[in-house]
Amino acid sequence: MENTIAQKLDNLLKLQEIDSQLDNILKIRGDLPEEVSDLEDEIAGFETRTAKFKGEIDNLNATVDSLKNGQKDSEKLIAKYKDQQMNVRNNREFEAITKEIELQELEMQLADKRISEAKARTRLVEDDLSNTQGILDGRKEDLKTKKSELDVITGESQEEEKGLLAQREKQADKIEPRLLKSYQKIRNNSLNGLAVVMVQRGACGGCFNVVPPQRQADIREHKKIIVCEHCGRVFGGVEMPEPAPEKGSKR
Numbered sequence: 367m368e369n370t371i372a373q374k375l376d377n378l379l380k381l382q383e384i385d386s387q388l389d390n391i392l393k394i395r396g397d398l399p400e401e402v403s404d405l406e407d408e409i410a411g412f413e414t415r416t417a418k419f420k421g422e423i424d425n426l427n428a429t430v431d432s433l434k435n436g437q438k439d440s441e442k443l444i445a446k447y448k449d450q451q452m453n454v455r456n457n458r459e460f461e462a463i464t465k466e467i468e469l470q471e472l473e474m475q476l477a478d479k480r481i482s483e484a485k486a487r488t489r490l491v492e493d494d495l496s497n498t499q500g501i502l503d504g505r506k507e508d509l510k511t512k513k514s515e516l517d518v519i520t521g522e523s524q525e526e527e528k529g530l531l532a533q534r535e536k537q538a539d540k541i542e543p544r545l546l547k548s549y550q551k552i553r554n555n556s557l558n559g560l561a562v563v564m565v566q567r568g569a570c571g572g573c574f575n576v577v578p579p580q581r582q583a584d585i586r587e588h589k590k591i592i593v594c595e596h597c598g599r600v601f602g603g604v605e606m607p608e609p610a611p612e613k614g615s616k617r
């Protein structure tokens with residue numbers, strides 16, 4: 367069965383009511399959820415950086431180890447060559463071995479240079495690591511504080527939010543998908559989250575522009591869905607002014 371326009375508007379108004387309550391809950395939480403997720407992103411970034419620094423330090427240490435091992439090998443070779451020099455048969459052999467020894471000594475000097483370069487680089491990276499680690503620790507502390515603040519605020523409204531979300535789902539089911547989609551679209555574009563408003567004291571309840579009397583009469587008729595020509599919000603109806611209290615009325 368097709369809903370009448372009046373029913374459609376009534377359903378939209380009820381949905382708007384629930385959504386506005388949900389908006390209020392989110393407003394109380396304020397920027398905290400965003401601050402928490404920003405901090406989490408930042409922390410992830412710093413953790414990537416510290417992991418990168420640690421990886422580089424490991425590589426540098428491995429380089430130093432292998433250079434030192436190379437130097438030990440050179441030392442052994444030099445000792446071996448010096449033994450061989452004791453037993454040479456001629457000058458030519460002696461010279462050849464001397465050249466080998468010089469080559470190994472050169473290798474050892476080169477390794478010394480590379481070791482001290484690697485150690486200097488390690489100290490730099492260690493400084494970067496400890497600075498980054500310091501910032502990271504601070505951010506983690508901030509996150510802990512913000513998260514517990516958020517938990518307290520969320521805890522207070524969690525049950526209410528759950529209830530409202532369940533109500534919202536039921537209410538949204540009563541509205542045809544196309545209408546629900548445009549409701550959602552208007553709501554997303556609206557700073558105060560209002561997609562359905564009443565005409566209040568002759569003006570749009572969303573943008574406060576005057577709604578001409580003829581248009582108000584059309585809205586009251588419920589023959590079709592009428593939107594505000596200024597802000598595009600759906601008019602749910604026309605609010606009747608509250609009757610002024612009678613003068614001298616009996617209590």
Ligand SMILES: [Zn+2]
Pocket residue numbers: 570571572573574575594595596597598599
């Ligand atoms: Zn308007």
